[in-house]
Amino acid sequence: MAYWWFQGLIFTGLWVIGHECGHGAFSEDKRLCDAIGFIIHSLLWTPYFSWRISHHRHHMNHASMEKDEVYTPKTREDLGIPSCAEKIDWDENFGDTPIYTLYMLLRQQLFAFEAYLLWNVSGQKSYPEGTNHFNPSSILFDPSQRTAVIISNIGLLCTTTLVCYLSSRFGFLTVVKFYGIPWVLVTHWFVMITYLHHTDPKLPHYRQSMWNFQRGAAATIDRDFLGWQGRFFLHDVAHFHVIHHFFPRMSWYNGEEATRYLRNAIGEYYQRSEKPAFQALWDNYNFCQFVDNEGDMVFYRDKKGKTIMEYTK
Template sequence: MSTATPPTREVSSSPEDNLPEFTPMQWKLQDIRAAIPDHLFVRDTRRGLAWLALDLFMAACCWKAALLIDPMFTSRLAVQRLSLAGAEIARWSCWLLYWWFQGLIFTGIWVIGHECGHGAFSASQWICNTIGFITHTLLWTPYFSWKISHHRHHCNHASMERDEVYVPKTRSDLGIPEEGEGKIDYDEYFGDTPIYTLFMLVRQQLLAFPAYLLFNVSGQKNYPKWTNHFDPGSILFTKEQRNVVLISNAGIAAMILLVREACRTWGAAAVVKYYGIPWLCVTHWFIMITYLHHTDPMLPHYRQPEWNFQRGAAATVDRDFLGWMGRFFLHDVAHYHVIHHFFPKMPFYHGAEATRYLRAFIGEHYHYSDKPVFKALWESYNDCQFVEDSGTVLFYRDKKGQAVLRPAEKYRTNQSSSACKQG
């Protein structure tokens, strides 16, 4: 008697079934700390001051050279030798060169202030706060106010509930239905033209930092409306921090008066050319650096209970930012950011050596990219759109709703079985 072969049951599958799986790292912070030699945590005030002095010297030299640009290329001799059009091309080429390098130098000075905010510049808190306040105020950053929120960012990085900045939007934030609720037309949500996308990216690069300070743009969405860095009563600050917030505000007010007086003395156009555009470059470089550190399809974000400090610290990426110029002018802030998130008080000049030890210890959990940074900026801006509403380990999805990694199975719902404590 013959037996009929039962029909084969089709098992539904998803394109994401073939994605590589990610399991969060299991080490405690003290284990990672033990892998880094003690001498790399030593802060050398003289060495920090030498770097600051070099930055200020380079800025002064660039400024002095810029004073020669207009007189040189508007002179009769220059016009005779180069022609009127040639002299103008040479003049504006020199201004572009000035803005590029002075912007990088100003950014390096801002990085020194950032080091001070972390206490990495010197073992003396007084030296750190004095230099940090002056350098950041001169570059329109409220030192103490931003220091407070930035410290909280480091303490909670990659936490969906508590991080301060670059908190991903969720599917529900954008009004996108869950997968399985019918066919989703992602073009309806993300079908912008490349020109519009470029406009939005440029807007981010030039305005994101002031918008964050003033309006909490890209910050923690659970904060009340009108949260900002200038209100001493803001949720960002405690009552004990009120006075230092007022000091930061006083510094910015002094800058307003200083720039106003400079415009009256030398003219607004001169102030914009010598100072304004290099400062705008600082905003661009700072936002580009921090955005690319924290925004990449390969980087996880966490919900409780899977988040802990060391997992958040590892959710950053080191980048080969502008090659030697990034290393020299920007003090390695972009090249060695992962180690900075693990140990913010480590001086920047130990970043390269410390990263070698860190990478050897955490292995595949260390992220590095040598992709050209402007290409990386464009791709991350397009590929990092939102994360899911469910799950305790999350990865960005692109404009087609696709991710490049998926968490291991037990991390795909909010009821994860393993509760990880901070190491």
């Protein structure tokens, strides 16, 4: 168990290095960034170039209801919930038992990233059915980017070949023990980190009439994620995430110092939570259900339609 815990964190830290490479924050040499990022992400079952393309658009459109690539909130209309003026049976919409809620949360933690890559689950709702990160002709990519998508797919094919060889050489269960389970934990940690970055009752989402880059960049939250282990193994990816949205090409090791200046600059618009990460995951998963169909700035509502934040002009 201890091996799986720490190897999962180490693998996740490597994934974060690949993420930094995708932003060009690892080195000034773009080719070096892409080479390292491609190798690391391929070995961790992530299509590096395909993910990098959509991830850049996420940063350029963060917290936009119309254009953000991922973690776009569901609306009342998406869930079939009537307007505020009508009588609503909230238990009919959200009357799940805690056991079922836990099951759904575990499903998210273990499969959400793969579902996003394969089927655009939690992605931009305006994309057509069948959108994915593996089809070079997907709406996610311009024609000039299709070669990069194919290279990403080849990287995953090479990893598949390597895993099959190691399984035949050392045994399937041995590969699962030393590689498979830690990789599953990478998915868990990565989904948990990104979900908590972008899903919180205090964080706004904007419609296009009000959205701009600065507002979108500030619509995320820093967290004390796993204490020293999060800082050491995960390279401060959760501790200093707000600054990353303002300056995505800034290297992670400058995050703490830069955050002090950013916090002074944006004041009350800077968000940080000291709530323990697993408690925040459970609380936010239960609270953050949907946003209103209308409004220039919207906040999550809970299972009773209540919100802790309201935008008033």
